[in-house]
Amino acid sequence: MNKARFLVVALLFAAGLAACGENAATAKNAAVTQDAAETETGSAPDASAAAAQADTATANQAAAPAAPETAPATAQAATIAALPLKRGYYVASDTPCGQASNATVMLLRREGIGGARDFCEFKNIEQTGPNTYRVTEACGDFQGNASPETSVTTYTLEGDAAFTSKSADGWERSARYCAQSNMPPDFRANDISDVTD
Incomplete structure (x- = not known):
């Protein structure tokens, strides 16, 4: 149960970073941390759990508001x-x-x-x-x-x-x-x- 909870928390953290506009390197670091935790416990989540978690992350990214565009600078004379x-x-x-x-x-x-x-x-x-x-x-x-x-x-x-x-x-x-x-x-x-x- 602890392993499943840890994986959900790690994926939610990665999805949250992506939704907040953090760079891909930070999200990648979260995934590496997750892989290390799985290696320590000696097992990996099954394919269906991984797919469900990936779908959750994608849904979170889609629901996140788009970052506001920077207004173009007023042309100087x-x-x-x-x-x-x-x-x-x-x-x-x-x-x-x-x-x-x-x-x-x-x-x-x-x-x-x-x-x-x-x-x-x-x-x-x-x-x-x-x-x-x-x-x-x-x-x-x-x-x-x-x-x-x-x-x-x-x-x-x-x-x-x-x-x-x-x-x-x-x-x-x-x-x-x-x-x-x-x-x-x-x-x-x-x-x-x-x-x-």
């Missing part, structure tokens, strides 16, 4: 040096390149983007998605003496030659790259290589 856009002239999406004016043109430079009256220096650029970027900008007006104001703008890129930008304040603009040779004569005459190369 990666800081990058520059927006992956061609540098040069960008014209409002609804304006043909050849009809661009100071009101519809922006110049994307190494360090930021600006129009005829203002300039926004890129202070920090973080990639937040496959084609989205959160940009901290310091924007100033060429006409005034006020210090640049810092704000955050989200840029959504379409390839490397078009974007839509949305500010935290709610304004939005879309523009696309226009080769300098396709711009009106005044823009074609400008040497922009010192700020775009």
